[in-house]
């Protein structure tokens with residue numbers, strides 16, 4: 001086969017796969033639309049014009065660009081939702097319900113010079129549009145699908161899988177302390193997380209606050225992107241963003257107009273980067 005024909009065959013194949021995947025996403029939309037919770041979320045997403053695409057893993061992608069507003073720079077956040085193309089319709093609908101919670105809530109600025117690691121992780125889990133709320137909504141949709149499986153044509157197998165995924169949530173969400181605490185179960189990530197916290201250049205009392213919260217019990221909830229419990233994934237994210245912001249502040253005079261370098265000094269120092277305003 002000549003290379004041109006081969007390329008054509010590959011392109012046709014890719015096209016067929018894409019068309020099939022997009023049709024599948026339509027089915028997930030339809031399913032979500034038929035639940036009360038999902039319908040409200042989709043309406044919010046439409047109002048906010050949030051793009052929804054297929055991809056390798058379900059996630060909410062937020063990119064920040066700096067735009068000149070008057071005489072100063074401001075961050076503009078662009079949000080899009082990606083849905084795992086390999087999943088079946090029911091689980092795409094649940095993932096979509098989860099991601100739309102993240103996507104439709106205002107993003108707090110991760111580059112805020114005064115933002116500390118503890119607040120970042122706490123907000124990412126317990127805050128508005130955080131993981132706890134996203135999982136609660138995802139399982140609210142799951143409950144509606146299971147309860148009305150005859151009308152929405154959910155297979156018995158899918159209903160069973162939703163129950164496995166959501167049973168703990170349905171049982172514990174009404175008990176706020178048990179529910180919130182379950183996000184801090186770290187299992188074999190406990191030591192890694194403890195080390196990461198102890199490595200932070202923050203006050204002893206701040207470290208003790210963290211360590212009083214985490215638990216060695218087996219993790220119940222983990223990030224699909226990082227494959228780690230949320231506190232571990234969020235702390236890594238914070239350290240990575242902070243490195244990025246501080247290294248840029250080091251090298252770019254422009255940054256002086258975004259944030260006060262003296263405010264940033266403490267944030268940078270917490271991850272071991274010393275800057276001199």
Ligand SMILES: [Zn+2]
Nearest residue numbers: 098102131134
């Ligand atoms: Zn999430």
